[in-house]
Amino acid sequence: MIAIVLGMLIVLSGVLFLRLHAFLALFFGALVVAAATSPHSISDSALQHTTATIAQVSGRRVTLTDVGSDLGSEAGAYYLVDATDDTGKLVGPSIVWVENFEGSEDERFANLGQPLPGDLNVSKAWLVSQENYAQATKLAKNSAINRVASALGSTFGKIGILIAMASIIGQCLLASGAAERIVLGIRQAMGERWTTPAFVISSFVLAIPVFFDTVFLLMLPLARAMARRTGRDYLMYVMSIIVGGTLAHSLVPPTPGPLFVATELNVSIGAMVIGGIGVGFWGVVAGYLYMVWANRRWDIPLRMTEEAAVAGGTLPENEQLPGFTISILPVFVPIVLLAMKTVYQAVEPIDGGVLLDVVGATISFLGDKNIALSLGAVLAMLTLVGKPSVTWESLSKSVQKALADGGVVVLITCAGGAFGEMIRQTNIGATIADALPASAGGLGLLVTAFVITLLIRVIQGSATVAMITAIGIVVPVANQMGLPFHPVFLALAIGCGSKPLPWMNDSGFWVISRMSGFTEKETLKTFSVLLTIMGVVSFLATLVFAMFSIWLTSNG
Structure with a gap:
């Protein structure tokens, strides 16, 4: 336990006070935990299951x-x-x-x-x-540094390709204008009267391959343009972007946080996507209702700050953008392939001869998470190649930028994976499992996972770091106690715990505050309260679905 406390202090103080890069804070934290763990605990943790x-x-x-x-x-x-x-x-x-x-x-x-x-x-x-x-x-x-290095490499093997390909998809959608076409296409299909639901759907779709901060900066000019056109509802337009974007950020892969959590719990990407949308829907409904209430209660005007001016405020010309179909394919195709494999694996195999065997093998190959995301990346590059002004050199630069940005995320995520593995090697799972009452069962573990992630999130600010740190504590406990339901519910509980109570130590807080022109107080009572409501309601939905799953199992 002392080793874990030391590691947590190093990570939190490194991020908060020393302003270290998250990779360095997590790496040094992992190294200290590894060095302070006894060989007996390491062997016990390895033999536990x-x-x-x-x-x-x-x-x-x-x-x-x-x-x-x-x-x-x-x-x-x-x-x-x-x-x-x-x-x-x-x-x-x-x-x-x-x-x-x-x-x-x-x-x-x-x-x-x-x-x-x-x-x-x-x-x-x-x-x-x-x-x-x-x-x-x-x-x-093994020495401490060898165990940390091995855990880094193991984590990269699980998620490195996925994050790289997701980064390429996101960068190419932005550079080609496909991202803007998705937003405008959904808005035009739903009509101006339904602009806020269109913004929710658009920000959710874009936040699957694109990081939330980027999605917000991309869509903010549309919100500002709509506020100018209507002369009202600026707060609702901004909050509608947050509602959809933050759902994918915490609950739907291949965003790094939910991707890493799903991988650590051996949950298929398809199951995590379906589960994240299923429980996140209720959080979105609750967030949408709060958004409507807040817009009526507080009249926050459209302000043109220095930072906000950078975001612009005009709607792009439609003819400059690629078609909607080619724009949506890089996001749609990987999701469909992943879902097909998930459904195929869930269905009882049928002996249907050579043809069905070939179909099954094809679905398994194309539905592999690395293959599906790689196909999405190829389609995303095609949206960029289709622009007349784009050369192979500019395409190469876009891919290089995507890989450079994604490389930083890979480093942070792998360091988080190493930190979590070193925590597991302390055999903390057995200690916490023994401390939890037997009557708590799996539902008690869901609450524990939610609370642990929430506390780490509040202390250090980053939702992604909170998720990859909490999973290192939660997984050994789950392995020790066993789960009476599918592990996807545990992954969702961690994702929900990364939402509530964002404040000044969260970079997203300042992006939204500065770019939208909100004051700190306005950001706290809108953005912070909104995410807290969404996180809590999504978690309650997770609990309900988990209890229903247990009931089905016991009565099946």
């Missing part, structure tokens, strides 16, 4: 409980490790031959090839495969 506890012995038949998902079920030589050993390393395990495993996951039996050692306290023993034991021993012997 690759073991089984021996409950009863009857001859050569052993009843197993708490069977880890990665224990294995093949006959062979297994280690019996004393779980009470606190010497700081794994010493002298007994070897037992297991002929076969049988039984359900809740109660599994092992038939032994020879009796258990007579001097072994079986009530305090773990059954571990030799391979898992060797990996845990090797990990415990």
Whole structure:
């Protein structure tokens, strides 16, 4: 626990007081946690879900409980490790031959090839495969910097390509004018009377591949132009952009925060997208109602500050923009491919011969998250190539800028992944799981995840850093306790926790305040309250859906 507190203090003080880059703060925090963690905790954390506890012995038949998902079920030589050993390393395990495993996951039996050692306290023993034991021993012997570097590389392997491709999609949509075409197309389809819902939908669609700050800066000129045209409702136009954009920022991949959380919990991108939209919808409804109420209560005028002047205030000419179909494809195609794979995997496989096998293999290939986002990036580059003024050199510069911007995000996210992995290696999951009442169950873990993320968010400001920091604490607890529902609900709870109570330590707070011309007080009572309402309501929706999932499982 001391190691975790030290690491958290380094991250928070580095970001808040020393103004370190988030990558450096997270990296140094991970290094300190790694150095302060005992080898015994490291090995225990590695073995925690690759073991089984021996409950009863009857001859050569052993009843197993708490069977880890990665224990294995093949006959062979297994280690019996004393779980009470606190010497700081794994010493002298007994070897037992297991002929076969049988039984359900809740109660599994092992038939032994020879009796258990007579001097072994079986009530305090773990059954571990030799391979898992060797990996845990090797990990415990690794130096702190090697473990941090390994965790950095592992995280990059999971999300590096995704963030790079999402950055290319976002940059090309901006450079080609496709992003503006999406906004104008949705607004024209819905009519001027429905401008605010059109802004909500547009900002949500754009915030999937484009970072929220960029979406806000892109759409603010449209909000200012509409306020000039109508002479009213400037606050509502600005808040409608925030409502849609922040939904995707916290709940829908491939935005880095939800992408990383989904990856760490082994939740498919398609499931996270569907779940994020499902619970986020209720947050949007609540936020929209507050937006309408706030617009009636406070008449915030359109002010032209120095910063706001940069954002402009005129609607672009339609003929200068690409067509709506080609503009929306880079966002639409990856979402469809990811959703197709998610649905295909959820449906019971049908033996339909060679044709269905080919279709299934095609869906699995194209629906792979890296392939889907890469296809989106290719389509996004085509929107830029289609402009008469664009050369291969300018296309290359756009891609270079996208990769440079995305590279910074990759570094921060990978450092966050390393920090989370070092926290997991302290075996904090077992400690928190033991502290939580048994009656809390999975719903108690959802509340814990929400509160932990919210606290980190309030302290240091960044929603993304809050999510990637909280997941390192929450995942080991979830692994220790088990989940009575799909892990997507835990990922959504963390995403919801990253929304509430943004204030002056959040960069987004100042972007919105300065660019929109709001005072600090006006930003607090509009933007800060809006996100808090959306986060809380979305979390309540997550709880309801999780309880419904548990009910379906128990009555299915």
